[in-house]
Amino acid sequence: MPTQTRDAAIVGIYEYPLRKAPGVTPLQIKAESAAKALEEAGLTWTDVDAIYDAGDGGAGGMSGLSIAEYFNIKPNVIDTTAVGGSSYEFHAAHAKRDIAAGKAKVALLTYGSIAHSQQFNIGTGGRGMGGGPASPVGNMEMSWGMTLIANYALVARRHMHQYGTTSEQLAEISVTTRFHAVRNPEAKQAMEDLELLPGAREITIEDVMTSRMIADPLHLLESCIISDGGGAVVIASADVVSDTKKTPVWILGTGEATKYPEAGGDITTSAAAQSAPSAFGEAGVTPGEIEIAMIYDSFTITVLTLLEDLAFCKKGEGGSYVEGGKLRFDQAGAPALNTDGGGLSSNHPGMRGLFLLTEATRQLRGESTSQVPNAKLAVAHGNGGMLGARHSGSTIILGRD
Amino acid sequence: MAKPKMDIPLPRFPEPDTEPFWEATKGHELKYQVCDDCGGVVWHPRRHCTHCTSLNLSWKTSKGEGTVYTYSIVRQNYYPPFRERIPYVVAWIDLDEGFRMLSNVVGVDAESVSVGQRVRVQWEDKDGLSLPMFTPA
Ligand SMILES: [Zn+2]
Numbered sequence: 001m002p003t004q005t006r007d008a009a010i011v012g013i014y015e016y017p018l019r020k021a022p023g024v025t026p027l028q029i030k031a032e033s034a035a036k037a038l039e040e041a042g043l044t045w046t047d048v049d050a051i052y053d054a055g056d057g058g059a060g061g062m063s064g065l066s067i068a069e070y071f072n073i074k075p076n077v078i079d080t081t082a083v084g085g086s087s088y089e090f091h092a093a094h095a096k097r098d099i100a101a102g103k104a105k106v107a108l109l110t111y112g113s114i115a116h117s118q119q120f121n122i123g124t125g126g127r128g129m130g131g132g133p134a135s136p137v138g139n140m141e142m143s144w145g146m147t148l149i150a151n152y153a154l155v156a157r158r159h160m161h162q163y164g165t166t167s168e169q170l171a172e173i174s175v176t177t178r179f180h181a182v183r184n185p186e187a188k189q190a191m192e193d194l195e196l197l198p199g200a201r202e203i204t205i206e207d208v209m210t211s212r213m214i215a216d217p218l219h220l221l222e223s224c225i226i227s228d229g230g231g232a233v234v235i236a237s238a239d240v241v242s243d244t245k246k247t248p249v250w251i252l253g254t255g256e257a258t259k260y261p262e263a264g265g266d267i268t269t270s271a272a273a274q275s276a277p278s279a280f281g282e283a284g285v286t287p288g289e290i291e292i293a294m295i296y297d298s299f300t301i302t303v304l305t306l307l308e309d310l311a312f313c314k315k316g317e318g319g320s321y322v323e324g325g326k327l328r329f330d331q332a333g334a335p336a337l338n339t340d341g342g343g344l345s346s347n348h349p350g351m352r353g354l355f356l357l358t359e360a361t362r363q364l365r366g367e368s369t370s371q372v373p374n375a376k377l378a379v380a381h382g383n384g385g386m387l388g389a390r391h392s393g394s395t396i397i398l399g400r401d
Numbered sequence: 402m403a404k405p406k407m408d409i410p411l412p413r414f415p416e417p418d419t420e421p422f423w424e425a426t427k428g429h430e431l432k433y434q435v436c437d438d439c440g441g442v443v444w445h446p447r448r449h450c451t452h453c454t455s456l457n458l459s460w461k462t463s464k465g466e467g468t469v470y471t472y473s474i475v476r477q478n479y480y481p482p483f484r485e486r487i488p489y490v491v492a493w494i495d496l497d498e499g500f501r502m503l504s505n506v507v508g509v510d511a512e513s514v515s516v517g518q519r520v521r522v523q524w525e526d527k528d529g530l531s532l533p534m535f536t537p538a
Contacts, residue, residue, distance in 0.1 A: 139412035153473035
């Protein structure tokens, strides 16, 4: 084995069960989730000595200060990396690094959002048009009516042009995540509460193809849902792990990257192409060994692109790779994709990265509602920002003993 | 109280990196930067060369001709000034001088736009500046 070390493990998780949670605040969701995740691990607030926060509680750039007070803890390590939906994979990477360096023993990652109740149009509408202070990128790009989904559609269109990828192939990803969602009671409830089309049931490629075109070539059923929600993840050092209650899920390898528009750049390749080799290399495992693929599914094209960049298949071959339902938990030949139902059909309050870690952990503990028998290795890859422009990517390899 | 009329968001100033670009649009000139020391093309506009460490950049005028790298037809946007334009085309345009800018493809049926299509700049005057959009060449 190469450099793989088992110095930090996920020992507690919690996913806030509601997707429609009027009357609660993101901070309350974060704190409630943290309490439950700590309790699950057999730990408490005073055990936490490292805090990771993406500013979703509402304090923006001062979140490292305010979240410590709200939780009433006095951390030795504060990390407020905020790079969009992948922030939690960055946080997991940093927690492992900080624990390995001896700077911390118990790291707490939390997320809370009331995107649904606030009616953000995360997936399919326009958002943040012209807001915030003047910036160079804003000044060059805000006047063209680019919506979030249109940005991802730019990648899908180019992928189709370059490799012959089809809408039917992209639709396979929606069909697979919905197949998993209907087996997850919380996702099923979410589909009912959020009145997801075409109802809280499995869908077909035909359902996706005939759903409304939002931004060519992406359809409504290729888009993430808009939910409230949140959760927490507790990561502990090896010496703390022995006293915790659940099967530890070790962080075996990590990688981080960014990508932005460049002259002559290839929009069909994401930041994952840079972050994945680092993560797999550190873990000493290959994509072929991965049984669980928790891949950020803001849109179908995100998953297709990331599967290629994570080297589950060659660049350009993602379309045929996902055909035939191979990514279902009960099918062989490929890892199980987003077995909680994903952002497409279970939970997407804006920054879904934390749920990639919670469901990967459930799988490696044997607790998923779409359980892969005896799963030992998982990858969680978060993508934040805009796939068709500037975005962040972080890859986390997880394994159990 | 009368509601202020909503219009598409426009660049805001002061913003020193991009202000010369937008100033030039008033004369319908599509400007981009080239490094005096290494010859690299810099886009989006900024203070420094992104290829070497030079701070010596010069503004050049593009011929405004290029190719559609990729595009999408936007069919849903709740923001009123864009809702009025639906369906409209957003695209990354590869300019012949070697920079890639985001814009709209206009003056043509959205369904007829394609990757690799040749386009040239077409200006839409707006509140004291002009928006560089593209139309089939
Ligand atoms: Zn230079």
